[in-house]
Amino acid sequence: MIDVTAHYFAAFREQAGCDSEPVRTAAATAAELFAEVARRHGFADARSRCKVAINDEIASWDAALEPGDAVLFFPPVAGG
């Protein structure tokens, strides 16, 4: 198990009811952590339409998690 912080934005923040939360997890990758928090908070967007950043760098969903990582979950973007 590792300790990381999950950060939520826009629709995810409203669904989770918080900006961020500490998570103790067995998830090895960003994708596994997303599945865990999406289940907990009822995120309905397909992962393929969302993005993840780790420590302020856009990351791939199979990126490995390290203790202390700030994992940023971005719902589908809609700039413009």
Add this chain to the structure above:
Amino acid sequence: MTTAFRISAEPIDPRALERSLEHASTGACVCFQGWVRDHNDGGSVTALEYEAHETVAVKEGDKVVAEARERFAIHTAACVHRTGRLRIGECAVWVGVSAAHRGAAFDACRYIIDEIKQRVPIWKKEHYAGGASGWVNCATRGPAAADRRVVP
């Protein structure tokens, strides 16, 4: 060094931004403005609220502009995107490109706005007549918008 992509909580001044593209070697200037319109997908929109993750947005936005510089023969390119609550008619995004010739300027401007919309962590909440609201493109929407599909 100023970044090519910027997030602004203040109103965008397109004329001032356009002047920043001027150079004696450029013969073409193409600027795009995205404005807040009063409808989307059949619904009546009263205001838009933009949220961004500024650090990641600037990194990704700068990448988009750098890609445009590599792909097209342009001189200068820049983009500014608003955050906060915007009224109908306000400028939400500005893209400007200058180049020696018009073809590259048009192509680069189109490339930048299309990629920004797809890749940069910016979100848009629509406020509808009647008080409901909803995040555009997201699966969970306000009650009035729940059955609407929004094409990016």
